[in-house]
Amino acid sequence: MAIVSSYEQNGEDSNKSPVKKSKNLDGAATKADLSNEKGNKLRPENFDEYIGQERLKQTLSISINAAKKRNDLASLGHVLLYGPPGLGKTSCAYLIAKELGTTIKTFSAPALERPKDIIGILMSLSPGDVLFIDEIHRLNKVTEELLYPAIEDFEVDLNAGKDDSTRIMRLKINKFILVGATTKLGYISAPLRDRFLHVHRMEYYNEAELGQIIEKSAAKLSLKIEDKALLEIAGRSRGTPRIANRLLRLVRDYSEHLEKDFLDLETAKKALDLYQIDKHGLDNMDKKILEVLINNYQGGPAGLETIAGLIGEDKNTVEDYYEPFLIQSGLLLRTQRGRIVTEKGLEYCK
Numbered sequence: 001m002a003i004v005s006s007y008e009q010n011g012e013d014s015n016k017s018p019v020k021k022s023k024n025l026d027g028a029a030t031k032a033d034l035s036n037e038k039g040n041k042l043r044p045e046n047f048d049e050y051i052g053q054e055r056l057k058q059t060l061s062i063s064i065n066a067a068k069k070r071n072d073l074a075s076l077g078h079v080l081l082y083g084p085p086g087l088g089k090t091s092c093a094y095l096i097a098k099e100l101g102t103t104i105k106t107f108s109a110p111a112l113e114r115p116k117d118i119i120g121i122l123m124s125l126s127p128g129d130v131l132f133i134d135e136i137h138r139l140n141k142v143t144e145e146l147l148y149p150a151i152e153d154f155e156v157d158l159n160a161g162k163d164d165s166t167r168i169m170r171l172k173i174n175k176f177i178l179v180g181a182t183t184k185l186g187y188i189s190a191p192l193r194d195r196f197l198h199v200h201r202m203e204y205y206n207e208a209e210l211g212q213i214i215e216k217s218a219a220k221l222s223l224k225i226e227d228k229a230l231l232e233i234a235g236r237s238r239g240t241p242r243i244a245n246r247l248l249r250l251v252r253d254y255s256e257h258l259e260k261d262f263l264d265l266e267t268a269k270k271a272l273d274l275y276q277i278d279k280h281g282l283d284n285m286d287k288k289i290l291e292v293l294i295n296n297y298q299g300g301p302a303g304l305e306t307i308a309g310l311i312g313e314d315k316n317t318v319e320d321y322y323e324p325f326l327i328q329s330g331l332l333l334r335t336q337r338g339r340i341v342t343e344k345g346l347e348y349c350k
C-alpha cells in the first residue's frame with residue numbers, strides 16, 4: 001500500500017522526509033509538530049500562520065478547544081474539507097492534529113484498495129489520532145462501507161472463520177478524528193458525507209490575504225521584497241496560496257539571475273510576464289479554454305469533454321483546476337447544456 005506524501009512537490013523539497021513513503025502502517029504516522037514536513041518549509045506551522053479562511057479557523061478553533069476541555073479529543077467530530085487544489089486542505093488537516101497535540105496519519109484514498117488496508121489502519125489508531133484521507137471521493141465501495149461503523153461507533157467489522165462458518169465480529173477501536181479532503185464534493189456519497197460533523201468549503205483568497213502569505217513565505221526564504229512587488233504577485237495568483245508561493249519562487253529566481261538583492265516591482269512584473277502569467281492570474285491554458293469556446297462554438301455551450309479534447313488537456317484537470325477559477329472570475333459559466341463564455345469573458349479575449 002502506498003502512503004500519500006503530503007509535502008509539496010516543488011523546488012524546496014530537497015529534504016524530503018521518508019516517513020510517509022514507508023510501507024509500514026506505523027510509518028505513516030507523523031507527530032503533528034510538522035517537523036516531519038521539512039520538505040515544505042512554506043506550509044503554515046500554526047493557525048496564526050494559516051492566513052484567511054476565517055470562518056473555518058474560527059469554527060474549528062471553537063470545537064477543538066471544547067474537545068480539549070472535555071478531555072475527549074475525538075468529540076471534535078469528523079471534518080470534511082472540499083474545494084479546488086492548493087487552497088489549504090492538507091495544511092488544515094495538519095494544523096488540526098497539531099492544535100489537538102496528536103498524531104496524524106495520512107493516506108490517499110486510491111491506496112486503500114483492499115479491506116485489510118483500511119482495517120489495519122483503523123486498528124492501529126491511538127485515541128485522538130487524526131486519520132487524514134486525501135481524495136476521499138476516490139474510496140472504493142467496500143472500503144467506504146467498512147469506514148461507516150468506524151466513524152460512527154468506533155467499531156470495525158471483521159470476517160471470522162472459513163467460508164461456511166463465516167460470521168461478522170465487531171471490534172471496538174480507539175476513538176479518532178477522520179479528516180477527509182476532496183476537490184469533488186459531488187462525488188462523495190450522501191451516507192459518507194452525512195457522517196462528517198464539520199463540512200467546509202475552502203474559499204479563494206483575496207489579494208490582501210495572498211499578500212500576507214507571500215510576505216511570510218518571502219521571510220522564510222530570506223528574500224527582501226518591495227510591498228508593491230508582493231501585491232503584484234498576489235494579483236496574479238488566481239486566489240490560490242500554492243500558486244502565490246510558486247510565483248514567488250519563479251520571481252526570486254529571476255531576481256537572483258539579475259543579481260538583485262532587493263526584489264522590486266519592476267523585476268516582479270518582468271519575471272511574471274516572462275512566465276506568461278497575465279494581470280488576472282490567467283495562464284495560457286485558461287485563455288485557450290475561453291478561445292476554443294469562442295472560436296469553435298461562438299462562446300458555447302460546449303461539453304467538458306469537447307473542451308478538454310480541443311485543448312489537449314485531461315478532463316479532470318480542466319474541471320478541477322482551470323474551470324473553478326474561470327467561473328469565480330466571472331469569465332465562464334457552467335450550465336446544464338455545457339460551458340458558456342460570459343460577456344466579461346468575451347470582453348477579456350478581445
Ligand SMILES: Nc1ncnc2c1ncn2[C@@H]1O[C@H](COP(=O)(O)OP(=O)(O)OP(=O)(O)O)[C@@H](O)[C@H]1O
Pocket residue numbers: 008040042043044049050051052053084085086087088089090091092181183213241242243245
Ligand atoms: N491558509 C494558508 N496560509 C498560508 N499558506 C497556505 C495556506 N493554505 C495553503 N497554503 C500554502 O499553499 C500550499 C498548498 O496548500 P495545501 O497543500 O494545503 O492545499 P490543498 O488544498 O491540500 O491542495 P490539493 O487539493 O492539491 O491537495 C501549502 O503548502 C502552503 O504553502
Ligand SMILES: [Mg+2]
Pocket residue numbers: 089090091134181
Ligand atoms: Mg492536499
